[in-house]
Amino acid sequence: MKYLVSISRIFVGVLFIISGLIKLNDPLGFSYKLQEYFSVEVLNMPFLEPYALMISVLVVVFEVVLGVFLLIGYKPKFTVWSLLIMIVFFTFLTFYSAYFDKVKDCGCFGDALKLTPWESFTKDLVLLVFILVLFFGVKHIKPVFSTLITTVFALLSFVFSFWLAYHVLMHLPVVDFRAYKIGKNIAEGMRIPEDAAKPVVEYYWKFNINGEETVITTDGSYPTVEGDFLSVDTKMIKEGYQPPVVDFSIEFVDEDLTQQFLSEENLIVIVSYSLKSMEKAGAQKLKAFSDEAIKKGYKVIGLTSSGEDEKQRIKKLYKLNFEFYLCDEKALKTVVRANPGILELDKGTVKQKVHWNDIDKLKL
Template identity: 25%
Template sequence: MASGFVKAVDPTGMGYKINAYLHNWGFSFSDDAVVLIVLAVALATLEFLLGIYLLLGIRRKLTTITTTVFVGAMTFITVYIYKTNAVPDCGCFGDALTLTNQQTMYKNFILFALCLPVVFFPQRIFRLISQRNQWITSMYALVYIVILGVYTTYYLPVIDFMAYKTGTDLKTVRTNPDTKLLEELGEKNFGEILNLGFFDGQEDVTDEILNQDKYTFLLISPRLETADDGVADRINDLKDISDDKNYLLYCITASDSAAIKQWTDHTGAAYNFLIGQEEQLKSIVRSNPGLILLKDGKILNKWSKNTLPIDPNGNLDAKELAATATNVQDILLKLALWFFVPLFLIIFADVLWNAAKRLHDYNIQRQIDKSKAKKGNELKRSNLNNSEN
């Protein structure tokens, strides 16, 4: 269930990992292919539903068989990537928790071993909801996880597990990190920020960008060849407004000069282009293109291509766009409450429904027993009268 949840929180990132597997097996997709998002959301949905079914004891025989087959298949894949090192990270928990291929293999061995008792004795799983109302819980869990996946694809991940979350002070991390900051970021994210690089030709302009005291928009496009050019007019409007308000705007991409020229000719782009590393750009914002707002090296806000910050009147105030950094624990708590409170109410209603049904059946049976007893007494009296006569 946890694995499915973190995949649904960041389907785009999971799509990147799926594409790495497919590429290794001889299939070729661009990282922005819709099929990857569909596969990511489908995988998240399957894992989440299997977890819920096991937790609540829904369709116990089918669920345990499906879970065992699924875990067995994942175990086979993890043995393969451990032997071949085809991908550096299995993606079992998205980017929320990174395991080595060896750790992943051992984890799946343990999970597969735990599946064996339940697949042979599914009836020992305690059922928390009646068979009659299982479909309600199933539909609720399905709708919840699919909506979460679609929402985070259209906007951005509701929980950002990467190094470049809103509120991160990139300049401080690179120049004067303290112990608390290192603990908050983690070793992987800290190292990624240290290796961050934006280049103008051969010149490294990363620190120049991060030291700007002006509001700076960075349009992030890992690959211009597959970027959504349907938002080009809005980006051009953003550039015009930025010039009027003395803001800065750069496009950072990993594409070559030919792709940059093609994009410029096709969209009429008048902004400057810088070069970055593709994998880093994918981590900065889960959209192609995506947008971030910086000032003094601090990430003030992020937007997907679907939510670029320009109102219909063309107004833009960077100061008002700055967002408050959100706490991961607070977001997790909200998401958990949104799911488990209605789920608890469904289970509670099911308990009441079953209690009422049992009471109703008991009263009916009691009436039947009384009726039988009454008829029995009448029959006895009738037999007694006949014998006296």
């Protein structure tokens, strides 16, 4: 039991720290995932959506801290009970998500590693087994250092975790795992290779045959059967190839200008997924910056999911002399973790990307 506890202690502790740090690198992204869980379509807890960011920070900080506590042997009973409660909750969540096909990616490892709902559930079951070993062998978890040093390490894990969360929220993630990171070409990220895997879908055709309801399964073709057609249902058996960039477009009225702007040189893109919730301090910096960029020969555009009335209100309020174009809200939240955020594109390639707090660091 002593050896099993030691192995479990290292495995669980390291995994919790890695998983927590990846999410702590991008707590805003994890908060978007929590909002998806809280939505009416999933857990039906929309009253928690406004608090998603706060919950996100607290959960991932706690995840990192518990991993550190376990490795250094700080307060073993509290640590193991906390780990057990957390993993039981996450196991339920991933099972619910997988069984009812509600959320396609649990966000366990942020954008660094995508897991299907069933893969996430399997991962949590494995973790649950290791944590149960720790639970029943908690007496074998001893502090690695003296009481003073152990306490200092525990405190430092709290301080570092909260500092990192604050830092990336005020700037941008330290490591960008998304398809819009500096150096990536957006147009190339949208392409689907000719030999890409196709989705596998089963069709369930319901017919009335001689007074009885009969279901016939095919891969999509209409079955040859003598009877009255009643309905058809489909089920995704295997996902096909998904390009890194999805739902990204630049539209104006009914015109798609995506390829036009992704062919532009020296393009500045100011991203605000919602102009209504755009941070005022950031909006106030856009006038001077955009004027300077235009003066130096850049084409400046805005991207938002907001409607025309909100676009005109913001342009008038802050005296902006560039046009806002329409893009999907979820795509814009993925492009940059800031509202507003600023990118420099050159023929679709991301050259620079900054949070509005760092707008002065974008070199024109």
